Amino acid sequence: QKEVEQNSGPLSVPEGAIASLNCTYSDRGSQSFFWYRQYSGKSPELIMFIYSNGDKEDGRFTAQLNKASQYVSLLIRDSQPSDSATYLCAPRDSGTYKYIFGTGTRLKVLA
Amino acid sequence: GAGVSQSPSNKVTEKGKDVELRCDPISGHTALYWYRQSLGQGLEFLIYFQGNSAPDKSGLPSDRFSAERTGGSVSTLTIQRTQQEDSAVYLCASSLELMGGEQYFGPGTRLTVT
Numbered sequence: 001q002k003e004v005e006q007n008s009g010p011l012s013v014p015e016g017a018i019a020s021l022n023c024t025y026s027d028r029g030s031q032s033f034f035w036y037r038q039y040s041g042k043s044p045e046l047i048m049f050i051y052s053n054g055d056k057e058d059g060r061f062t063a064q065l066n067k068a069s070q071y072v073s074l075l076i077r078d079s080q081p082s083d084s085a086t087y088l089c090a091p092r093d094s095g096t097y098k099y100i101f102g103t104g105t106r107l108k109v110l111a
Numbered sequence: 112g113a114g115v116s117q118s119p120s121n122k123v124t125e126k127g128k129d130v131e132l133r134c135d136p137i138s139g140h141t142a143l144y145w146y147r148q149s150l151g152q153g154l155e156f157l158i159y160f161q162g163n164s165a166p167d168k169s170g171l172p173s174d175r176f177s178a179e180r181t182g183g184s185v186s187t188l189t190i191q192r193t194q195q196e197d198s199a200v201y202l203c204a205s206s207l208e209l210m211g212g213e214q215y216f217g218p219g220t221r222l223t224v225t
Contacts, residue, residue: 034213043202043216044154088154090214096167097209099144103153 002027004102006089012108019076021087021105026070029094033065033072036088038104044088048074079109113138115217117203123223124193132188132220136205143186144214145178146202154202160186161209193224 003026013019021035032051036044050056050063050072062075072091076083086104093100116135124130136143145157156170160180171177175194180186190197200219206212 032211036216043200043219046213046215049213097142098156098159098167099214101146101154101156 002093002100004089004091004100006087006102006105008103009106010108011105012110013079015079015081015109015111017079017109019079019083019107019109021074021076021089021107023072023074023089023091023102024070025072025089025091025100027091027094027100028067028070030067030091031094032092033063034090034092034099035061035063035072035074036090036101037083038086038088040085076107079107081109081111083107084109115203115205115215117201117217117220119220120218121221121223123225126195126224127192129189129191130193130222132190132201132203132222134186134188134203134205134217136184136186136203137215140205140207140212140215141183142206142209142212142214143180144204144206145186145188146204147172147199148202148219149199157188157201159209190222193222195224198222198224 035048038044048063056063060077064073088104089102090099144159146154175191178188202219204214204216206214
């Protein structure tokens with residue numbers, strides 16, 4: 001059973017700080033990785049994806065991937081209260097192409 | 112362009128009744144996925160389609176659940192003889208193709224079985 005692990009949180013950070021969300025996965029063959037944001041009562045919204053080792057930046061968001069360590073992270077700079085949500089990590093299964101979702105980390109940005 | 116749409120947005124049904132949930136993917140997306148999310152829980156994979164074909168039905172919880180996709184577009188998830196434990200939000204997502212591309216979610220259907 002391929003697994004994705006995330007700290008459930010809540011992770012509380014003050015407004016303006018950097019929030020760091022982490023994810024480990026068991027499928028060594030995974031090649032693509034996705035981060036979704038889910039507000040309470042809403043469906044998941046894609047915010048970042050990364051395919052190569054290293055960093056990928058998009059506005060205030062940076063995704064970091066280390067395939068050797070089977071680790072992917074999401075940094076949110078200048079965190080805002082509107083960033084308060086659950087963040088889901090989803091590597092793509094190498095055998096079936098399914099997305100394997102973690103249970104998510106709840107982020108609370110304190111004003 | 113239009114995103115993934117789902118209908119109905121909310122469905123309340125009595126235990127033992129059948130329900131049909133509909134998903135209309137993003138135009139041109141060949142891969143379509145169904146998930147279930149119970150209150151406060153993570154996403155549970157149910158089934159995916161590549162075109163009209165469902166290569167992996169392993170996530171369907173029981174034989175009361177079935178899904179089909181016609182014309183490579185709209186998909187219907189059917190739950191027969193609903194049970195209270197079927198109450199959840201049913202989410203549909205689509206991606207350009209199975210082997211690549213990002214997955215986008217619809218707004219979901221909230222199913223309540225009384």
